[in-house]
Amino acid sequence: MTAIAGGPPEELGPDHGSLAHGVPPSPPGTIFALAVTGGVRMPPRDGRQVLFGRNRDDVHVCVGEDDRKVSRKQGFLVRRKDSWWMHNTGKLPIRLPGSRLLFPEEEPVPLAEGYTAAFVRGSAGREHLLEVYVAGADGRRPDSRPQDVTEPPRMWRLTPDERLVLVSLAQRYLLQDQYPQPLAWRQVAEQLSELKPEARWSVKRVEHLVGAVRARLARAGVSGLTREEVGEPVGNALNDNLIKELLLSTSLVPPDLALLEPEDDPGGVPAPPA
Incomplete structure (x- = not known):
């Protein structure tokens, strides 16, 4: 027709x-x-x-x-x-x-x-x-391309420390909680201090590292990662948006939770600090 x-x-x-x-x-x-x-x-x-x-x-x-x-x-x-x-x-x-x-x-x-x-x-x-x-300017549907190579998602490069911190921050998302929220800076610092006490994790170090990742992705064009975009009160919005971008791009995946397993007791991720 x-x-x-x-x-x-x-x-x-x-x-x-x-x-x-x-x-x-x-x-x-x-x-x-x-x-x-x-x-x-x-x-x-x-x-x-x-x-x-x-x-x-x-x-x-x-x-x-x-x-x-x-x-x-x-x-x-x-x-x-x-x-x-x-x-x-x-x-x-x-x-x-x-x-x-x-x-x-x-x-x-x-x-x-x-x-x-x-x-x-x-x-x-x-x-x-x-x-x-x-219908677009040419009025046609996109061409079928069943034999074309699948385009991979754009994955964001993370350093080992960045990945460790972000997995801790995002663990409720990776664990598929129904209503996940990012962990607080204090919870991340306490969990990583227990996991790797020699690394001297602090609240400021965690916050600075995550902030640097947000800034890097924002410069690359990811929206919703700055206070100016989100507006006040910010709450968890910036970290929530960051985590969702990392999940959608498969930069973080559920198997990354293994990073939170104690080296002397593999096989389970401990519950985050209260």
């Missing part, structure tokens, strides 16, 4: 494949929106809207039809000034990539070309997915 710029919307059936796999050739700016119940393809005419929510009869894309936590009209996508924008008109926030929350009646956010996954949390922790795809 071929959309005509400015023409009517076209329905996508519930058996339509995920938009994450791309879309058929379409005029630039064409938007596709899809949920488990089906969706729509809309040409890029200024002022056009794609409505989504629980009430099938009043929206283009039905999201969370059987979940009363989802609003009947949860939100809409609108074409303005050569971009598509997402509005939230419901009662719950909409979660966008990067853990960005779009709150009800908040200023709309523009959608980038390509694929966007948006979630509305419903009853009993259910997550209702709205897939959106905005």
Whole structure:
């Protein structure tokens, strides 16, 4: 099927494949929106809207039809000034990539070309997915490249001391705690002092070393690692953002916890100091 710029919307059936796999050739700016119940393809005419929510009869894309936590009209996508924008008109926030929350009646956010996954949390922790795809300048899906070599993540180089300190700082994340937080400077210093007393670990040394890693990654373009970006009160935000970057880049991995095992008693990581 071929959309005509400015023409009517076209329905996508519930058996339509995920938009994450791309879309058929379409005029630039064409938007596709899809949920488990089906969706729509809309040409890029200024002022056009794609409505989504629980009430099938009043929206283009039905999201969370059987979940009363989802609003009947949860939100809409609108074409303005050569971009598509997402509005939230419901009662719950909409979660966008990067853990960005779009709150009800908040200023709309523009959608980038390509694929966007948006979630509305419903009853009993259910997550209702709205897939959106905005056709790019060439109107095509990315080429399939099954034989290409997989691109590795950008791993950050760490010195042995940096890795040891960061593993201690991030151990609750590496242990897959449900709600992890970085250890306090004092806890890290005490744990490492017990593990390697000859190294003379102190709170200031730990803080300085982690701060140096944050500064290095910030200079390399990683966001959320400076006070100016995060704002006050900072709390654990800087270290939380640092740890998440190190995990996502696989610069720290769960087997690194072995660094915290006592040399005379391998096989288990001691609990961090209280």
